[in-house]
Amino acid sequence: MAAATRIAAAPFKAPIAAPLVAALLLLGPSGSGRAQNSPVDGVPGAQPGSDAPAEEPAEEEVRPSGVRYDVEITGVEDDGLRGTLNDASTLVELKGDAPPSLIGLERRADSDRDRLQTALRSAGYYDARLDIRIEDPAATGTLPAGGEAPPVKVTVAVTPGPLYHIKTVTVRGTNGTTLPGELATEELGLAAGMPAVAQGVLDAETALVGRLAKRGYAFAKASDREVVVDHSDRTMDVAYTLNPGPLTRYGATRIEGLEKVDEDLVRGRLAWTEGQVYDPGATDRARQDIAALQVFDTVRVRMADEPGPDGVTPVIVTVGERKRRFIGGGLTFSTEDGLGTNAYWGHRNLFGGAEQLRVGVDVGRVAGSSGGSSSTGNDLPDLRFSVNFRKPDFLAVKQSLVVNFAVVNDQPPAYSRVASELTVKLERPLTEQLTVSYGVTSERGRVRTKDTTYQTAFIGVPLGAAWNGTDNLLNPTSGQRASLQVTPWFPVGGDTKSPFTSVRLNGSTYYDLGNDGRYVAAARVGLGSILGTSLTDIPPDHRFFAGGGGSVRGYGFQKAGPRDRYDDPVGGRSLFEIGAELRIKVTESIGVVPFVDAGTVYDSAYPDFSEPLRVGAGVGLRYYTDFGPLRVDVGVPLNPASGDARWQLYLSLGQAF
Known part of the structure; x- marks a missing residue:
């Protein structure tokens, strides 16, 4: 005989497993429309209905340490259904919280009956049977030495029975009214022959209301949902009644x-x-x-x-x-470069149009060494003073004006530099994933190596494109991202006579191996090329270098490449880098990341692999926060050059790529 149940959705005051929510919304109270009322056997002291007078309840024996127990659900071969039952079971959920007495455990087991039956119906099993048995070893009178009772054994024997399936899906308007257009029922995840799963019925209703909303009916709602379970052929008929409301x-x-x-x-x-x-x-x-x-x-x-x-x-x-003004700071560290720090002040709404101003100071190489001979005459740490301004919706909606000014004094291993830089550019998103930028930049400075001093003065035209298809900017677990930067440089004085063009392409991909973010495989590739002039005519600060925490880990900054006679990095006209890592979440906040990187630079305009790739490997730790992961990496060079350190430590914010 078929049974029909109308649905009345009600809020829940306590957390409850999703399948139970779906089944309770769909089927109402556990007593209505039940395919099979479970017998009450299995709990000691609980008997089927009888004419005999009820016995006086036994006195509750409270054990000081509580009644420890083990629980096992048997008779279920499907892992998904087993997981649903485990999630729904109070016995499983509260196993670590021992009840004070055996009667308390019996009450807990009895409360599981309706919950487990509801979970079984939510999965499409309407003829399921349950048998819950409690076996207390202490009841035999034999206790181990010391007197502590062994765990009570609770067995939940499940006979799921046949799986019910959807027979028909009907959609109609309130009071027989015609719904606007043909409201398709395809691709709802609910069709004839599919398992009669409660969550699928609810999801299909949400999808139908969403389809009406996409047609302009903002006030559409489901006014009724009727479910008929037919036990004769083990099927379910579902009928939705929708009220579209007015076209909005x-x-x-x-x-x-x-x-x-x-x-x-x-x-x-x-x-x-x-x-x-x-x-x-x-x-x-x-x-x-x-x-x-x-x-x-x-x-x-x-x-x-x-x-x-x-x-x-x-x-x-x-x-x-938000608060209009803000301040902040940060730290970086590597074994070779020492400690780095930065501090900044900013304003989010300078003139009322969401203009952003940020003034910052970066100090690097504190208690560290540049690792090069070109900075022996400069004992100052790396210094950078910067002013950044951004105005949104400049001349067009979503187009931003960006102005950056900086004065720098830095001494990386390859050179020593003092310079000023000014960049003015426009940034504009073309799609949700693709952003382009274009502008003009100028710089003037002095770059010194052990052998040569370059006076530099350039005008550049930076052209950029960035595509981001990942799910998270600071900690991606799936998708891809790529960036392309092309900058023609024109000398306007100084020692460089020939213009040249710098091209840099980066790409990375991320794959979630377990679909839950706990095991993420990540890989990247980087390419660079300088066209238009020879290496000696290019100031060192415009050349490509490899090595460091954001490049080839295991090597010092700029040191994964050819060296000069002073053992300082020379740099190159082209660059090739690759890297891969496996991001493993041990807990919600702690992760372990084994990695391998490789790369180097070349004198030619394109990577010709005339130099051996420098390879580094290691392992890192991640501490995940709301503002991104904190990163600690330890890398070792696998084919180091003479004089390279045996290991490198890197500390920073954000993933390596």
Whole structure:
């Protein structure tokens, strides 16, 4: 005989396994529509209905250390179903919290009956039987030396029975009204012949309402859901009743919560025009685009609670502004370069248009050495003073004006440099993944090696493109990313006479081996080329170098490449780097990362592999935080050059790539 159950969704006040939520929403109380009422045998003292008078309850024997027990679920071969039952079982969940007495354990087992039956129905098993048995070794009267009772054995024997399947799926309008257009029921994850899984029924309902919303019916809802389980042929019929509401159009937009940010800036990020048919995708894009201004802690975009006349409905944008000023700092460390530190001050909304200003000071090579001979006359640490300014929506929505100015004094192993730099460029996203940039840069300075001093003065035209298809900027677990930077350089004085063009291409890929972020394989490749002149005519600070924490780990900074007669890195006109690592999460906050890197530079315009690749390997630790992973890597060179250190330690924020 078929049984029909109407669904009345109700909120839950305590955490409960997802399959139980689905089944309870779908099937209502455990007593209604039950395919098979479980017998009450299996719990000592519990008997089927009888005319005999009830016995007085036994006195509860409380054990000081509680009743320890082991629980086993038997009769289930499917790993997925076994996991569902384990998640639903109170006996399993509270195993570490021993009940005070055997009667307390019996109550816990009895409470599992409805939960496990509900979980079985959620998975499509409507004829399942349960037998819960409790065996207490202490009841035999034999206790081990010391008097501590061994664990009680709890066995949950499950007979799932046949799996029920979907027979029909019907969609209709409220009170027999016709739904707008042909509302397809394909690709809902619910079709004839599929297992009658409760979560699938709920997901299909959500998908149907979502399809109406995408057609402009912002107030669509499911007014009824009827499920009929037919035990004669072990099938389920599902009927949805939908109320689409009126076709909705965007009305006037009200913006709430603004303090110092210009309202026109926020309105410029709205992805619709007044009178346009409602589009949930446009509404969500507006929320993301407003949040991308980085001046708001919270952004909410929603339609008014009730539809307006003829469906024209007001839109409410609610924002909460962030603190306008901020300060920060950071540390880096490597065994060769020593300690590095930085400090900065910034303003997020300088003139009311979300203009960002940041002033920073970086100090490097504190208590470290450059590792090169060119800096012997300069005892100062690496210093960098920078000013960065960004104005969003400059001349066009989502186009940003970026101005960077810096004065630097640094002494890496290959050279010693004092210079000033100014860059003005525009950045514009073409798609959600692809961003392009273009501008002009100028620099003037002095670069010194042991043999030569270069006076430099250049105008450059940096052209860039960056594609990001990963799931997370600082800690990706899937997807790919790539970047291309092409910069023609034109000498405007100084010792360099010939223009040249620098090209740099980087790519990386990430694959989640377990689909849960615990085992992530990552790999990268980097290529570089300088075209237009010889190596000797290129100042060392414009050459390519390999080696260091962001390059070939296991080698010192710039030291995975050819050297001069002073054992200083020479640099090259071309670059080749590859790397791979396995990111293993040991806990939610701790990870271990074995890695291998390889790379070097060449005198030729393109990598010709005339120099041996320098290979390094090692292992790292990661501490995962809300603002990105803290990274500690230890690398060793596998084919070091003469004089290379036997190992390198790197400490920084963010993954290596």
